Amino acid sequence: MASSPDHNHTLNGDSNTHASKKPKLSFITPSEIAAEFSHHDPTVARINNGSFGSCPDSVLQAQRRWQLKYLSQPDHFYFNHLQAGILHSRTLIRDLINADHVDEVSIVDNATTAAAIVLQQAAWGFSESKFEQGDAVVMLHYAYGAVKKSIEAYVTRAGGHVIEVPLPFPLNSNDEIVTEFKKALEKGKANGRRVRLAVIDHITSMPCVVIPVKELVKICREEGVDQVFVDAAHSIGCTEVDMKDIGADYYTSNLHKWLFCPPSIAFLYCRKSPKGVELHHPVVSHEYGNGLAIESAWIGTRDYSPQLVVPAVLDFVNRFEGGIEGIKKRNHETVVEMGQMLAKAWGTHLGCPPEMCASMVMIGLPACLGISSEKDTLKLRTHLREKFAVEVPIYFRPPKNGEVESLTGYCRISHQVYNKVDDYYKFRDAINQLVSDGFTCALLSN
Numbered sequence: 001m002a003s004s005p006d007h008n009h010t011l012n013g014d015s016n017t018h019a020s021k022k023p024k025l026s027f028i029t030p031s032e033i034a035a036e037f038s039h040h041d042p043t044v045a046r047i048n049n050g051s052f053g054s055c056p057d058s059v060l061q062a063q064r065r066w067q068l069k070y071l072s073q074p075d076h077f078y079f080n081h082l083q084a085g086i087l088h089s090r091t092l093i094r095d096l097i098n099a100d101h102v103d104e105v106s107i108v109d110n111a112t113t114a115a116a117i118v119l120q121q122a123a124w125g126f127s128e129s130k131f132e133q134g135d136a137v138v139m140l141h142y143a144y145g146a147v148k149k150s151i152e153a154y155v156t157r158a159g160g161h162v163i164e165v166p167l168p169f170p171l172n173s174n175d176e177i178v179t180e181f182k183k184a185l186e187k188g189k190a191n192g193r194r195v196r197l198a199v200i201d202h203i204t205s206m207p208c209v210v211i212p213v214k215e216l217v218k219i220c221r222e223e224g225v226d227q228v229f230v231d232a233a234h235s236i237g238c239t240e241v242d243m244k245d246i247g248a249d250y251y252t253s254n255l256h257k258w259l260f261c262p263p264s265i266a267f268l269y270c271r272k273s274p275k276g277v278e279l280h281h282p283v284v285s286h287e288y289g290n291g292l293a294i295e296s297a298w299i300g301t302r303d304y305s306p307q308l309v310v311p312a313v314l315d316f317v318n319r320f321e322g323g324i325e326g327i328k329k330r331n332h333e334t335v336v337e338m339g340q341m342l343a344k345a346w347g348t349h350l351g352c353p354p355e356m357c358a359s360m361v362m363i364g365l366p367a368c369l370g371i372s373s374e375k376d377t378l379k380l381r382t383h384l385r386e387k388f389a390v391e392v393p394i395y396f397r398p399p400k401n402g403e404v405e406s407l408t409g410y411c412r413i414s415h416q417v418y419n420k421v422d423d424y425y426k427f428r429d430a431i432n433q434l435v436s437d438g439f440t441c442a443l444l445s446n
């Protein structure tokens with residue numbers, strides 16, 4: 001495999017003419033949006049963009065063109081188009097995330113892979129005796145399950161000590177997060193140990209809240225934490241993503257959640273560092289040793305088309321007023337409005353103030369639904385899907401000691417461009433019906 005060719009953007013798999021700089025005469029219409037997402041099941045209220053994202057038809061068509069380009073003449077595609085196309089996508093991502101250099105941007109499958117890359121490197125720190133046994137890795141209690149397992153697999157096993165930052169929920173302010181985070185770093189540094197890595201979510205998955213990452217990264221620097229990895233699986237297309245401003249060493253975001261890419265594609269940003277830390281893709285190919293971006297651009301024969309459609313995605317988002325910034329802003333405003341409407345209808349509250357939300361919001365569910373375990377949340381979620389055609393994830397919040405009549409169940413709603421207000425009314429009415437029927441989770445079989 002030759003190393004990446006330089007900018008050769010004759011990318012026939014894609015229209016590749018971004019309208020971003022051109023003045024817009026007219027924006028995408030509601031019926032054009034409906035056509036772009038006409039492959040969605042029209043009977044389902046799909047208010048869970050957060051879990052799996054969505055991909056419009058024009059991007060799927062671009063993907064299909066790339067796939068055919070490959071299959072029509074694989075050798076030609078491999079030698080002349082693949083690397084140029086991936087480099088072009090990396091360059092566009094660099095601009096979107098305000099990174100200094102395209103070498104800092106690798107494209108990987110997903111945030112799970114990005115976490116493995118960073119944590120594998122932490123494991124080598126222990127196994128190659130750069131770190132002392134018992135040195136710490138700090139993560140949020142609400143870190144994503146797969147990332148927690150990855151920390152266990154790579155760090156705990158190598159002799160690292162893992163410290164979780166407990167966070168209250170519902171949350172009222174960033175101060176609550178900052179206070180707990182500082183306490184966890186103190187714990188990590190106890191007995192002369194060092195904190196080798198902090199793993200910080202940008203938007204936690206469940207419960208969902210936007211974390212003040214910039215502030216936490218700054219605290220890490222002040223407290224001498226070696227490296228900071230931001231797991232921002234949800235962030236690009238959903239909240240502010242600026243590498244120079246945030247200042248983390250490593251930062252990953254999926255593009256298949258909120259940036260309309262087909263599965264699977266994520267970027268992993270690795271800040272150029274004088275320490276010259278070496279990261280490697282866990283899937284080793286003959287590109288091993290050529291730098292993470294090049295290693296990641298060839299992990300064996302497979303479908304690379306999701307990595308090649310970033311230009312088509314930008315064409316799509318630039319059909320909306322304000323481009324991706326406009327989409328983000330409207331998603332935020334609408335999801336907050338819908339969240340407040342639901343909280344009012346059910347007599348509950350939001351899980352955090354609107355300014356701590358992006359395009360997803362947590363809302364308390366009526367206590368009478370009797371959500372008393374994680375199993376209940378899954379059962380209720382399935383019931384909502386099967387009986388009411390509503391797709392929404394649910395969170396179990398164990399009651400704290402001494403709490404009476406607290407809410408134990410919260411739902412997480414999303415808003416994306418394809419959603420309609422009726423999606424949220426359908427959900428509201430489904431819960432209202434369950435309440436008026438005297439339903440409780442105990443009535444659902446396992």
Ligand SMILES: Cc1ncc(COP(=O)(O)O)c(C=O)c1O
Pocket residue numbers: 050051110111112113143144146147201203204205231232233234254
């Ligand atoms: C915070 C967080 N990290 C990591 C992931 C994993 O993303 P993926 O399954 O695309 O690897 C998710 C998925 O929802 C997430 O919410």
